[in-house]
Amino acid sequence: MRDILYMAWRYLAYNRIKTIILILSITLIVFLPAGLKILVGQSAESLTSRAEGTPLIIGAKGSPLELALNSLYFESDMPPKMTFAEAQRVADSGLATAIPLYIRFNARTFPIVGTTLDYFDFRGLEVSKGRKMAVLGECVLGTDVATNLKLEPGQHIVSSPESVFDIAGVYPLKMKVVGILSPTGTPDDRIVLVDLKTTWIIEGLAHGHQDMSKPEAAAGVLKREGNTVIANASVILYNEITPDNMDSFHFHGDTAGFPITAIIAAPHDEKSGTLLQGKYLGDDELVQIVKPSTVMDELLGTVLTVQNYVVAAVVVIGFSTLMTSVLVFMLSLRLRKREIEAMHRIGGSKARVLGLLSTEIAAVLLIGFACAGLLTLTASQFGAQLIRLFIL
Amino acid sequence: MIQISNLKFSYPEGGFHLDIESLSVESNSSVAVIGPSGTGKTTLLNLISGVAVPDDGKITTNGIEVSLLDDAARRDFRIQNIGFIFQEFELLEYLNVLDNILLPYRISGALQLIAEVRKRAGELAERVGIADKLGRYVHRLSQGERQRVAICRALLPDPALILADEPTGNLDPENTDRVLDMVFDYVQSNGSTLVSVTHERHLLDRFDQVVDFADFRKAVSHA
Numbered sequence: 001m002r003d004i005l006y007m008a009w010r011y012l013a014y015n016r017i018k019t020i021i022l023i024l025s026i027t028l029i030v031f032l033p034a035g036l037k038i039l040v041g042q043s044a045e046s047l048t049s050r051a052e053g054t055p056l057i058i059g060a061k062g063s064p065l066e067l068a069l070n071s072l073y074f075e076s077d078m079p080p081k082m083t084f085a086e087a088q089r090v091a092d093s094g095l096a097t098a099i100p101l102y103i104r105f106n107a108r109t110f111p112i113v114g115t116t117l118d119y120f121d122f123r124g125l126e127v128s129k130g131r132k133m134a135v136l137g138e139c140v141l142g143t144d145v146a147t148n149l150k151l152e153p154g155q156h157i158v159s160s161p162e163s164v165f166d167i168a169g170v171y172p173l174k175m176k177v178v179g180i181l182s183p184t185g186t187p188d189d190r191i192v193l194v195d196l197k198t199t200w201i202i203e204g205l206a207h208g209h210q211d212m213s214k215p216e217a218a219a220g221v222l223k224r225e226g227n228t229v230i231a232n233a234s235v236i237l238y239n240e241i242t243p244d245n246m247d248s249f250h251f252h253g254d255t256a257g258f259p260i261t262a263i264i265a266a267p268h269d270e271k272s273g274t275l276l277q278g279k280y281l282g283d284d285e286l287v288q289i290v291k292p293s294t295v296m297d298e299l300l301g302t303v304l305t306v307q308n309y310v311v312a313a314v315v316v317i318g319f320s321t322l323m324t325s326v327l328v329f330m331l332s333l334r335l336r337k338r339e340i341e342a343m344h345r346i347g348g349s350k351a352r353v354l355g356l357l358s359t360e361i362a363a364v365l366l367i368g369f370a371c372a373g374l375l376t377l378t379a380s381q382f383g384a385q386l387i388r389l390f391i392l
Numbered sequence: 393m394i395q396i397s398n399l400k401f402s403y404p405e406g407g408f409h410l411d412i413e414s415l416s417v418e419s420n421s422s423v424a425v426i427g428p429s430g431t432g433k434t435t436l437l438n439l440i441s442g443v444a445v446p447d448d449g450k451i452t453t454n455g456i457e458v459s460l461l462d463d464a465a466r467r468d469f470r471i472q473n474i475g476f477i478f479q480e481f482e483l484l485e486y487l488n489v490l491d492n493i494l495l496p497y498r499i500s501g502a503l504q505l506i507a508e509v510r511k512r513a514g515e516l517a518e519r520v521g522i523a524d525k526l527g528r529y530v531h532r533l534s535q536g537e538r539q540r541v542a543i544c545r546a547l548l549p550d551p552a553l554i555l556a557d558e559p560t561g562n563l564d565p566e567n568t569d570r571v572l573d574m575v576f577d578y579v580q581s582n583g584s585t586l587v588s589v590t591h592e593r594h595l596l597d598r599f600d601q602v603v604d605f606a607d608f609r610k611a612v613s614h615a
Contacts, residue, residue, distance in 0.1 A: 003497075003498035003499070003505065004498075006498070007487070007491075007498055007499075010486050010487055010491065011486045013486075014485070014486035014529075015486065338480075338482065339482070339484060342476075342478065342482035343495075343499050344443070344467075345438075345441070345443050345470070345476055346470065346471060346476050346495070346496055346499070346545075347467045347468065347469070347470030347471025347472075347474070347496065347499075347500055347502075348467065348471070348496075348499030348500055349464065349467055349468075349499065349500050349501055349502075350463065350464070350467070352498075352499045352500065352501070353499060356499075
């Protein structure tokens with residue numbers, strides 16, 4: 001047997017390109033359907049687990065999928081805005097805890113999520129370093145954000161302008177990092193958490209500037225009419241909230257009319273949830289209430305249908321690849337006819353000659369299956385991370 | 393050594409018939425088999441070695457009627473008693489020179505590949521002048537060197553009978569002489585028998601006996 005293994009190895013090593021191609025073919029034939037199934041399964045689990053942990057989402061009327069994806073995974077385009085009054089409406093109903101979300105801005109490609117401290121409890125988020133945000137301009141980073149940007153509590157992160165060429169757009173706000181979240185393995189690892197009001201400051205709905213009553217600001221004053229001061233562009237606007245200038249920050253208008261993108265509604269019980277959903281059934285309602293698990297199930301239904309088509313295609317391709325591999329083996333045997341005949345004439349045992357040929361084929365199959373197994377194992381071990389990295 | 397009597401053989405597909413009434417080859421002798429293509433010279437080698445089985449008649453090689461053995465026993469008999477040398481060398485391109493020489497020991501359980509055999513393989517390679525090429529793949533050798541590898545492979549099991557099928561057909565005159573010298577040296581020093589098919593009539597003087605297939609049936613002359 002040792003001689004057969006040795007000769008088979010020599011043959012495979014000598015014809016290494018053919019061997020590698022055959023092994024790759026076998027590996028792909030076995031791995032693709034299995035790996036696809038695992039990855040889709042893990043994607044589905046990843047999608048549904050977060051959706052199932054979020055009872056209800058309220059948002060402006062539009063695509064329920066867009067609303068769910070934006071609110072749960074901070075992906076997809078920003079859904080239509082609604083007013084903060086809707087959050088107050090949910091809270092006032094006494095049926096659920098309302099957690100408003102405003103997800104519009106980014107800091108170095110990571111989404112800035114404006115919310116309340118209830119979000120920490122609702123998602124079970126814990127701060128591993130530092131503390132939660134307490135005042136305007138403070139932020140808590142998801143673990144991936146902190147790792148990628150090498151930020152620690154005490155350092156700063158600046159919100160990104162929405163457009164380089166939009167000079168009338170939002171000003172970047174320099175935010176102080178006060179805490180880092182413990183890893184969760186969810187999209188919360190890749191967000192910058194701030195108070196809802198901080199996002200309104202980024203939007204320009206609130207701002208802080210030089211005290212116009214101070215003599216050093218007098219040069220910028222154009223006109224005073226009672227309590228109203230009209231100033232020119234020389235007045236200094238603050239792009240960082242510090243203990244010194246915090247008092248100068250103020251909102252223009254009623255916060256009830258300020259924008260949010262979604263409300264996570266956590267009903268106190270099942271009945272409250274049903275009642276709350278009933279409140280949004282009217283045709284004249286400008287907002288919608290969606291059950292994320294239902295939305296994601298519909299999405300997964302589509303994904304699984306696509307997956308079935310893909311698997312079917314992979315099986316067909318796999319079959320033709322297998323047939324091609326068989327053809328390669330057959331042609332190889334034909335090319336080696338003289339070699340086999342010479343071994344026969346010399347007196348080589350039939351069992352050994354057959355053993356040699358079958359060992360070569362078995363080795364290719366075995367290595368192919370082993371590689372596929374290894375890849376499948378890797379997919380099952382690290383699939384969730386890959387999904388988080390590339391999909392969610 | 394070889395006794396043939398009333399041998400009849402034809403291939404199943406027809407069109408060829410070999411009929412040898414009587415042929416005898418002594419031990420420690422060399423026989424050249426000559427004749428036009430398609431007259432059965434290679435078939436005779438196959439019948440002697442048991443690769444083919446006669447339809448009728450009797451062939452004894454080394455006192456054994458090979459055709460009476462089953463396939464596995466015939467293979468064992470060949471590998472233990474007969475060394476084959478082919479015109480096209482029939483070396484395995486994926487093995488190096490040493491592994492090609494050791495091939496009979498790797499493809500049959502009838503021979504044991506022990507350290508002694510490896511040592512002898514090295515000595516044979518030394519004797520034919522390819523000792524420095526043992527680690528090379530055979531496609532990197534010249535024609536003459538390849539045939540020398542094939543000769544080492546044939547001689548390694550120390551066969552009593554060497555069957556050569558146009559062993560110098562692909563060689564230049566210099567290599568032809570060299571290869572034949574090696575084979576004849578071995579035959580003489582080991583008391584073996586050589587049966588060689590050849591088309592090169594100028595080499596016939598070197599053989600003890602010539603079997604001419606020109607009349608297709610039998611024509612035996614003694615040199």
